[in-house]
Every structure is written in structure tokens, then in C-alpha cells.
Amino acid sequence: MFGIKKSLLVSIWFMFLTFPLMVIRVDTIEKTVQWRWMNMVYVGVGAFLFSYVWRFLLERKAAGSAVDAPAATVKERFTQRILTDPKMYRPVIAIVLVGAVIFPLIMDTYQVNIMVTALIYVVLGLGLNIVVGLAGLLDLGYVAFYAVGAYAYALLNYHFGLGFWTVLPIGAGLGALFGIMLGFPVLRLRGDYLAIVTLGFGEIIRLVLENWNEFSFGPSGISNIPRPGFFGMAFDMHSATQYLYYLMVAMVLFTIFVVNRLQHSRIGRAWMALREDEIACQAMGIDRTKTKLTAFALGATWAGAVGVIFAAKTTFINPASFTFMESAIILSIVVLGGMGSIVGVMLAAFILVLLPEYLRAFSEYRMLIFGASMVLMMVFRPQGLISNIRKKDAYKRSSDA
Amino acid sequence: MDYFWELFFGGLTRGSIYALIALGYTMVYGIIELINFAHGEVYMIGAFTGLIVAGVFSLMGFSGASLLVLAMVIAVLYSSAYGYTIEKIAYKPLRGASRLAPLISAIGMSIFLQNYVLLAQTSDFLPFPALIPEFDFMEPYIDYLGSSELVIILTTVLVMIALTVLIKFTKIGKAMRATAQNKKMAMLTGVNVDHVISMTFIIGSGLAAVGGVLIATHIGQINFYIGFIAGLKAFTAAVLGGIGSIPGAVLGSLILGWTESFATGYISSDYEDVFAFCLLVLILIFRPAGILGRSTTQKV
Amino acid sequence: MSKLSYPLLDVSNLTMDFGGLRALNGVDLSVKSGEIVALIGPNRAGKTTFFNCITGIYTPTHGDIYISARGDKRRRINGMKPNLVTRHGMARTFQNIRLFPTMTVLENVIVGRHCRTHSGILGAVMRNSRTRREEQESVDRSYELLEKVGLQMFADELAKNLPYGAQRRLEIARSMATDPFILLLDEPAAGMNPQETAELGELVLRIREQEKIAVLLIEHDMKVVMRLSDRIYVVEYGQGIAAGTPEEVSKNPAVIKAYLGEEHDA
Ligand SMILES: Nc1ncnc2c1ncn2[C@@H]1O[C@H](COP(=O)(O)OP(=O)(O)OP(=O)(O)O)[C@@H](O)[C@H]1O
Ligand SMILES: [Mg+2]
Numbered sequence: 001m002f003g004i005k006k007s008l009l010v011s012i013w014f015m016f017l018t019f020p021l022m023v024i025r026v027d028t029i030e031k032t033v034q035w036r037w038m039n040m041v042y043v044g045v046g047a048f049l050f051s052y053v054w055r056f057l058l059e060r061k062a063a064g065s066a067v068d069a070p071a072a073t074v075k076e077r078f079t080q081r082i083l084t085d086p087k088m089y090r091p092v093i094a095i096v097l098v099g100a101v102i103f104p105l106i107m108d109t110y111q112v113n114i115m116v117t118a119l120i121y122v123v124l125g126l127g128l129n130i131v132v133g134l135a136g137l138l139d140l141g142y143v144a145f146y147a148v149g150a151y152a153y154a155l156l157n158y159h160f161g162l163g164f165w166t167v168l169p170i171g172a173g174l175g176a177l178f179g180i181m182l183g184f185p186v187l188r189l190r191g192d193y194l195a196i197v198t199l200g201f202g203e204i205i206r207l208v209l210e211n212w213n214e215f216s217f218g219p220s221g222i223s224n225i226p227r228p229g230f231f232g233m234a235f236d237m238h239s240a241t242q243y244l245y246y247l248m249v250a251m252v253l254f255t256i257f258v259v260n261r262l263q264h265s266r267i268g269r270a271w272m273a274l275r276e277d278e279i280a281c282q283a284m285g286i287d288r289t290k291t292k293l294t295a296f297a298l299g300a301t302w303a304g305a306v307g308v309i310f311a312a313k314t315t316f317i318n319p320a321s322f323t324f325m326e327s328a329i330i331l332s333i334v335v336l337g338g339m340g341s342i343v344g345v346m347l348a349a350f351i352l353v354l355l356p357e358y359l360r361a362f363s364e365y366r367m368l369i370f371g372a373s374m375v376l377m378m379v380f381r382p383q384g385l386i387s388n389i390r391k392k393d394a395y396k397r398s399s400d401a
Numbered sequence: 402m403d404y405f406w407e408l409f410f411g412g413l414t415r416g417s418i419y420a421l422i423a424l425g426y427t428m429v430y431g432i433i434e435l436i437n438f439a440h441g442e443v444y445m446i447g448a449f450t451g452l453i454v455a456g457v458f459s460l461m462g463f464s465g466a467s468l469l470v471l472a473m474v475i476a477v478l479y480s481s482a483y484g485y486t487i488e489k490i491a492y493k494p495l496r497g498a499s500r501l502a503p504l505i506s507a508i509g510m511s512i513f514l515q516n517y518v519l520l521a522q523t524s525d526f527l528p529f530p531a532l533i534p535e536f537d538f539m540e541p542y543i544d545y546l547g548s549s550e551l552v553i554i555l556t557t558v559l560v561m562i563a564l565t566v567l568i569k570f571t572k573i574g575k576a577m578r579a580t581a582q583n584k585k586m587a588m589l590t591g592v593n594v595d596h597v598i599s600m601t602f603i604i605g606s607g608l609a610a611v612g613g614v615l616i617a618t619h620i621g622q623i624n625f626y627i628g629f630i631a632g633l634k635a636f637t638a639a640v641l642g643g644i645g646s647i648p649g650a651v652l653g654s655l656i657l658g659w660t661e662s663f664a665t666g667y668i669s670s671d672y673e674d675v676f677a678f679c680l681l682v683l684i685l686i687f688r689p690a691g692i693l694g695r696s697t698t699q700k701v
Numbered sequence: 702m703s704k705l706s707y708p709l710l711d712v713s714n715l716t717m718d719f720g721g722l723r724a725l726n727g728v729d730l731s732v733k734s735g736e737i738v739a740l741i742g743p744n745r746a747g748k749t750t751f752f753n754c755i756t757g758i759y760t761p762t763h764g765d766i767y768i769s770a771r772g773d774k775r776r777r778i779n780g781m782k783p784n785l786v787t788r789h790g791m792a793r794t795f796q797n798i799r800l801f802p803t804m805t806v807l808e809n810v811i812v813g814r815h816c817r818t819h820s821g822i823l824g825a826v827m828r829n830s831r832t833r834r835e836e837q838e839s840v841d842r843s844y845e846l847l848e849k850v851g852l853q854m855f856a857d858e859l860a861k862n863l864p865y866g867a868q869r870r871l872e873i874a875r876s877m878a879t880d881p882f883i884l885l886l887d888e889p890a891a892g893m894n895p896q897e898t899a900e901l902g903e904l905v906l907r908i909r910e911q912e913k914i915a916v917l918l919i920e921h922d923m924k925v926v927m928r929l930s931d932r933i934y935v936v937e938y939g940q941g942i943a944a945g946t947p948e949e950v951s952k953n954p955a956v957i958k959a960y961l962g963e964e965h966d967a
Contacts, residue, residue, distance in 0.1 A: 017479070018521070020450050021446070021453070021522060025522060028529070028530050140508065185682065186685060192434075192500070193689070195436065196633070196637075200633065200681055201682070204674075204675050261826050262822070265825030265832075266835075267820075269812050273801045273804065276803060277799050283784075283792070284813050284815055284816070284876075284878075285817075285879050286812070294822060328508065335509075368512075371510065371512030375510050378495060378498070378502045378503070378506035379494045379495060382498065395807055395808075398841055698719060
């Protein structure tokens with residue numbers, strides 16, 4: 001009874017709140033007003049139902065933290081087992097790998113192309129995951145480093161005819177360089193300032209690319225960027241896409257390998273310690289600025305490298321590909337996936353990229369849903385879809401000790 | 402010289418708008434130490450509400466100053482309601498969570514609201530009616546100071562005075578200052594901190610809506626994205642002046658307004674937004690506490 | 702105390718202002734090798750502030766802080782970054798426990814090894830033999846420390862899931878992993894039951910005997926202070942009001958008035 005009253009109030013409140021924007025649409029030139037009363041009904045019913053869900057989730061969260069989460073039980077333990085027990089995860093990995101290898105052979109170019117895009121976001125997500133997930137640095141301008149890589153390839157190719165494989169390491173290096181250049185002054189600041197400065201930096205890079213015509217060809221961008229070759233061989237469209245696909249699969253594997261090793265290394269632990277408690281971290285003898293800088297630069301390196309691949313994939317780039325929305329998408333991949341969790345980030349990247357691709361209706365609401373899910377995730381499940389589990393057997397004592 | 406004065410008043414107008422938005426950032430930051438990324442969106446929603454109200458009531462025969470006041474009042478009301486709701490949904494459940502969580506939640510809220518307006522209204526630029534009349538007595542000065550600019554500047558001054566009175570002399574103002582200084586102590590002395598936080602969001606959002614309606618009618622068009630850049634700049638202004646400090650926010654806004662106005666006027670208009678961000682980065686490097694902010698030591 | 706003892710930590714005239722508040726006002730303190738020294742005083746006397754100043758978390762307004770590791774030359778550490786202070790051999794724990802909550806207990810301790818190890822990103826990715834050896838040494842040393850504080854069975858638990866007393870001991874193990882020559886403990890017995898407190902006392906004594914680490918501790922529990930310390934410093938309102946052996950201090954009228962008196966009232 002109490003619940004219904006509460007939900008009714010919520011529903012009325014939201015109907016009031018959304019009334020002007022959802023119902024009325026004015027045309028100030030034609031001097032007409034359009035009334036869309038149906039929207040009010042949707043909002044009312046939606047808010048009513050949603051308030052139940054909200055309360056239920058809040059209660060569950062409160063119960064979960066009270067008894068230290070044996071409630072979030074069976075399913076949790078099951079996913080954990082899949083992720084930690086070699087007997088369980090080895091066959092899964094094998095199946096995924098085989099699937100990945102034969103995928104471009106049985107699918108058409110269009111599908112393969114989409115998959116390449118998804119893989120690009122996987123790598124971007126894993127790269128940003130180093131910065132946000134592991135080191136806890138909120139980087140809202142990640143796409144700037146991606147742009148640096150893409151423009152590095154486009155411009156170096158245009159002016160000097162440099163090939164893909166030459167520019168790939170250069171792009172990565174430039175990403176790192178920009179990361180260090182930006183990071184050095186701002187990383188000693190408090191965390192929330194970092195967020196806003198990186199956001200500003202991302203916008204600066206985009207604005208410069210848009211306005212500095214002599215350098216970047218402005219909003220019209222650069223076209224005819226060559227696809228990667230293979231020892232001088234040129235491909236037709238289909239095989240070029242396949243080639244890129246395998247390249248991206250290799251890149252994903254490489255990234256996983258690196259991130260996985262870093263997670264259980266001296267540097268990785270320092271990153272996590274920094275994320276958990278900066279002051280205790282410093283008191284343990286860890287140089288805060290230097291540690292932050294390595295994470296920031298390493299993330300930027302990845303973005304730079306993937307930028308090169310992106311330019312080679314689309315063969316055309318312009319500043320519109322590097323807006324804040326792009327950074328926001330990559331960030332929501334990390335947040336949804338579970339900060340620090342490799343599997344989670346990969347899963348989130350696939351969901352967020354493939355879902356709008358196959359569900360056109362969904363794509364209109366894509367950013368709306370991303371935004372909402374970032375809020376909901378933070379409120380109800382800050383650890384993400386799949387929380388990062390610290391491996392229990394990562395550190396073995398030597399037997400003679 | 403006219404050109405100089407044109408840029409001067411242009412900068413002052415900009416600065417006034419930034420100040421109206423920056424106050425929301427600074428007040429919220431002063432109390433819960435959170436960058437409310439969704440604040441720019443509240444400003445944008447204020448502008449949209451103003452547009453809708455103006456559109457509906459102009460058909461009912463309202464015009465001129467009465468229409469402006471009506472649009473302003475309802476926009477303020479709605480923006481405040483949004484600000485209040487945003488805090489309840491996206492920030493309140495996160496008190497005591499890690500410092501990253503509310504920031505991400507704020508970003509998510511900002512993205513959500515942008516796209517909510519985009520879907521509910523349109524992605525195009527909407528023309529905004531000129532609600533501020535051209536005053537005859539402003540005729541001689543028209544080259545460098547228009548009527549709408551005058552109204553913006555004067556309104557901002559009035560709002561600032563009202564805010565100062567509110568904070569200095571009312572009960573809620575005192576509670577706000579106490580909470581900003583020391584949350585625990587405030588709570589012990591019987592301040593209802595939840596209430597104070599809600600009021601801060603309501604007041605800050607209302608101020609932003611005033612700015613939103615004024616700038617929209619001055620520039621003549623709006624879209625769902627205006628809050629993003631304006632919010633970023635107003636935040637820059639707040640940091641410039643010293644985040645948490647109310648006079649600082651005003652001072653920072655004016656400096657930013659003039660910097661932009663003169664830099665675009667004398668250097669290049671292509672890089673209008675770049676100047677603001679460069680200023681932000683420089684300030685953070687050389688004086689992170691801002692002009693009027695005091696550097697404090699985090700208690701360990 | 703052996704005759705060969707020499708000062709490890711030497712603080713003179715330490716003053717710290719926060720805006721208008723003078724939290725410390727010309728405090729002197731020294732710790733010699735092999736000593737256990739206590740810093741006591743009523744609430745808000747400035748004890749934690751003292752720790753924060755000498756470990757580089759705050760930059761003191763005035764005063765000199767010198768440390769000299771075993772046989773090393775004296776080094777002035779005013780305004781030095783906290784990580785360098787730790788590197789030079791002074792480690793600490795925190796009054797409000799500051800562990801890395803979602804890392805495992807073992808990892809918390811291994812993090813303490815950071816400033817004594819060297820491998821970088823490249824080493825981590827390649828995992829060459831040097832890195833592997835270094836990792837193994839860190840892991841072994843960390844297990845050893847966990848055993849010393851009696852937490853080896855919790856090695857794989859997340860730090861946040863430990864009971865309160867265990868968290869305090871984990872903080873000690875973590876700071877010992879930085880190989881300090883002097884350990885600063887901020888209210889290590891706070892929130893512990895009598896048995897845990899007694900065990901903690903044994904632990905502190907063992908740290909001094911076995912690891913040859915000097916200890917400076919802040920503590921409100923007078924039984925602990927009297928039993929462990931060789932010397933005691935008393936501060937009140939940021940001012941040093943007495944110093945000496947436990948007997949001397951406990952007879953000092955100023956101390957009885959300022960501190961013990963309050964203790965009896967409480
Ligand atoms: N960063 C800071 N900014 C402002 N004031 C501070 C700061 N740190 C400490 N203080 C003030 O300095 C005084 C001393 O505090 P401190 O924490 O050092 O006391 P303490 O002796 O450790 O007390 P307790 O026994 O309660 O732990 C207090 O009045 C405290 O409010
Ligand atoms: Mg203390």
C-alpha cells in the first residue's frame with residue numbers, strides 16, 4: 001500500500017518534470033504548438049514501474065552490503081568459477097578462438113567489417129581500462145589520443161608516403177608522447193580536476209583538427225588512406241577486410257596478454273593501490289605522479305596504435321569521428337564491463353557496439369541508454385557486469401621459503 | 402576604441418552568463434566536493450523550457466517583458482526541479498562511495514539528459530525569440546552595448562546581490578556555509594545536511610536557468626548541446642576563481658569572459674573554445690587553488 | 702638500551718599551522734636505535750599531525766626533521782615527498798586504517814615492497830628472469846611478514862573482509878615490507894579487545910628484537926604505553942609538555958593534570 005502511494009508520487013513528479021519537454025513542441029517560426037499527450041502516459045506508467053525496480057534494487061543492495069554479499073550468490077559464484085577454474089575456462093577460450101578464426105571465412109564483408117569495429121572498441125576499452133579501471137584516473141579525453149594515431153597515419157602517409165606498418169609504432173609512440181605531455185602537468189592534481197582537464201584537452205585536439213586547415217584539412221578530413229598491405233601485396237576489398245580482422249584479433253590477444261601480465265606485476269599493483277588510496281599508496285613508497293603517468297601514457301599508447309588501425313580501416317577520417325561522445329562510449333564500455341576486468345570490458349564492448357548495429361531501433365536510443373546505464377551501474381553495481389577478481393593463485397610462495 | 406568597448410561589453414555579457422552557471426558548480430562543489438557534470442545540462446534544459454513557455458504563451462497573446470518574465474520564472478522552476486531530482490537519483494545514493502563513482506554517475510547523467518532533450522525535442526538548432534525589447538535610450542550606445550546585453554548584465558548583478566543576501570543573512574544560507582566548512586560539525590549542531598544539499602542544487606540550478614534563458618534570447622538559437630560547452634567553460638571559470646568560493650566564481654567568470662572576447666576579437670575567432678581550455682590548464686598547473694581559493698591541506 | 706645507540710629520528714621545534722590553527726607549536730622529539738618511544742596526549746593534541754609532518758604528508762611551517770638510517774649520514778627531510786621518506790627508511794601506519802580494500806591481504810603487503818624493487822613495464826610484460834626472481838623474493842618476504850603478524854591464513858582474502866584488529870596488524874605488516882629502520886604506529890591498539898591488545902604488545906616488542914626496527918607509537922591505552930615504551934613524550938594543544946621514562950612522566954604533575962586526569966574522568 002505504502003509502495004503504491006510512493007510510486008504514484010514518483011510517477012506524478014516525473015510527469016510534471018518531463019511535461020514541457022516531452023509533451024510540447026513549439027515551432028517559433030511557423031508559430032505552431034504540437035501537443036503530444038501520449039508521451040505523458042508513457043512517462044507516468046514508466047516512472048511508476050521504474051520506482052518499484054529502483055526500490056527493489058536499493059533494498060537488495062542494502063541487504064547485500066549488510067551481510068557482505070553472500071546474497072549475490074549462486075550466479076556470482078558461477079561466473080567466478082568460469083573465470084577462475086582452468087577446467088571451465090579453457091574449453092570456452094578454445095571455442096571462442098576457433099570461432100574467431102573461422103568467422104571471416106563464413107561471413108560476408110559487411111559482417112566482418114562490423115566485427116572489426118567491435119574489436120577496435122574492445123582494444124580501446126582495454127586501453128582505457130588501464131587508466132580508469134586499474135589506476136583509477138578518470139580520463140574523459142581518451143579519444144584525443146585515438147585521433148592522434150589516426151591523423152598520424154593519414155598525414156604521414158599523405159606527405160611522406162609512409163606505410164601502415166611503419167606508422168603503427170609511430171602512432172603508438174605519438175600517443176604515448178601526447179599522454180606524457182598532457183599527463184605531466186595535470187596528474188599531480190586531484191582526480192576530479194583530471195577529468196575536466198582531459199575533457200578540455202580532447203575538445204582542444206578536435207577543435208584544432210577542425211580549424212587548422214593547412215595542417216589537418218579541416219572538417220572535410222583526409223580520404224584515400226591506404227589499407228594495410230602485406231609485404232607489398234595489395235588486396236581486394238574483401239580480403240583487405242579479412243586481413244584487418246585478423247590483425248585486430250591479434251591486437252586484442254596481444255592487449256589481453258599485456259594487460260593480464262601488468263595486472264599482476266609490480267606496476268599493476270601500484271596502479272591499483274593508487275586507485276584504492278592515494279595517501280596510503282605514497283606512504284608505501286610509491287611515486288604518485290610517476291605511477292599515474294605510466295598508466296596514463298600506456299593507455300594513450302594503445303589509443304594511438306588503434307587510431308592508426310582505424311584510419312586504415314575506414315580509409316577516410318575527419319574530426320567528427322573524435323568527439324566527446326566517442327570518449328563517453330569508450331568510458332561506458334569500461335564502466336559497464338567492470339573496472340579492471342578484462343572479460344567484462346570485452347563483453348561490454350561487444351554489447352555496446354553490436355547491439356545498435358543489429359537493432360536499428362536501439363541505435364537511436366543508444367546514447368540515452370549509455371548515459372542511464374552509467375548512472376545505474378554506479379548506483380547499483382559499481383563493480384560492473386563482471387567484477388574484477390583477484391586471482392587467488394597468482395602469487396605462490398617458493399617451496400624452500 | 403569603439404571596437405575595444407564592444408569587446409569589453411561582449412566579454413562582460415559572456416562573463417555574466419558564465420557566472421550564473423559557475424555559481425552552481427562552485428556551490429555544489431563547496432558542499433559535496435563533486436563536479437556536477439550535469440549542471441550544464443540543467444542550464445540547457447532551462448533554455449529549452451524558456452523556449453517552450455515563450456512559444457506557448459506568445460500564442461496566447463503575451464509578448465515583450467511579461468513573456469520574458471514568465472519564461473524565466475517557469476524555466477527557473479523547472480531547472481530547479483531537475484537539479485533536485487538529479488541529486489536524488491545520481492548522487493545521493495553514492496555518498497560514501499569511492500570518489501570515482503559519483504563522477505562517472507555525473508557524466509552518465511549529463512549524457513542522458515542531452516539525449517533526452519535531443520529525443521524529446523530535436524537535434525536541430527531551434528530559433529529562440531528575442532524577448533528583450535530594444536530600448537530607445539540605448540540608441541546612442543548601440544555600437545558596443547545592445548539592450549539585451551544591458552539586461553543580461555543588470556539581471557546578473559541583481560541575482561548576485563540576492564544570492565549574497567540569501568547566503569549571508571538567511572537561515573538556509575548560514576546552514577550552507579556551515580556545511581561547506583565542516584559537514585560533521587554542521588550535522589552535530591543540528592543542520593539537516595540532506596536538506597542543505599538539496600537546496601544547494603535547487604538554487605544553483607535556478608541560477609543556471611536564468612543564464613540559459615537570457616543567453617538564448619540574446620543569441621537567438623539553442624540546441625541540446627549548448628550545455629556541454631557552456632558548462633565546461635563555467636566550470637573553468639569556477640576553478641579559475643577558486644572552486645568553492647562564490648566571489649571567486651564571479652571573478653573567474655568575468656576574467657574568462659573578457660579573455661575569450663578579447664582573444665577572439667584581436668587574435669582569431671576559430672579558436673574561441675581553445676583559449677578557455679588553455680586558460681584552465683594553465684591555472685591548474687600554476688595556481689590549482691584558483692585566484693580567491695585558499696589552498697587547504699587534506700586531512701589525513 | 703645499548704650504549705651504541707644513536708639517533709635515528711631527530712625532530713626539533715616542529716610547528717604546523719592550518720590557516721589560523723596552530724596544531725603543533727615547537728615540538729622536539731628524538732628516537733634512538735633500538736628504542737620504543739611513545740607519543741601521548743589528549744584528543745586533538747596534534748599527535749597525528751606530528752606523524753603527518755614528519756612523513757611528508759604535510760609540509761611543516763617551521764622546524765627541522767632529520768633522519769639517519771643505520772650508520773647513514775643525517776638527512777633533513779622537511780617537505781620531502783612521502784614516498785621518499787618511506788624510501789629513506791621511515792614507515793608508518795594510519796589511525797583510520799588505510800588499506801587497499803579490494804586487493805588481497807598478500808597483495809597489500811607486496812605493495813609495500815614497491816620501493817625496494819625495480820622492475821618496470823617492460824619487465825612486467827616480458828617477465829624475464831630478473832623480474833621473476835624479484836617477484837618471488839617479494840612474495841616470500843610478504844608471506845614471512847604475514848606470518849609474523851599472524852595473518853598467513855588470510856593471505857588470499859580481500860583486505861576489506863578482515864576483522865578490525867587483523868586490519869591493524871595488516872597495516873603493520875605492510876609498512877614493515879618497506880624495510881624501515883623506524884616504524885611509526887598511530888594508535889595501533891585502537892578498537893582492539895584486551896587479548897588482541899596484549900598480542901599487539903608482543904608483536905611490537907618482537908619487531909624491535911627480531912627486525913631491529915625502532916618504534917615510535919601514538920597510543921591512548923596507558924597500559925600498553927607503560928609496558929612497551931623506553932621513553933614517553935607528552936603533547937597537549939600542540940605543545941610538548943613533558944618527556945622522559947615512563948616513571949618520570951607518570952609522576953610529572955603537568956601530565957597528570959593534562960592527560961592522566963582526563964583519562965580518569967573518562
Ligand atoms: N589537514 C588539516 N586541516 C585543518 N586542521 C587540521 C588538519 N589536520 C589536523 N587538524 C587539526 O589539528 C588538530 C590536531 O589534530 P590531530 O589529528 O593531530 O590530533 P591527535 O592528537 O591525533 O588526536 P586524536 O587522539 O583524536 O587522534 C585538531 O584540532 C585538528 O582538527
Ligand atoms: Mg590522531
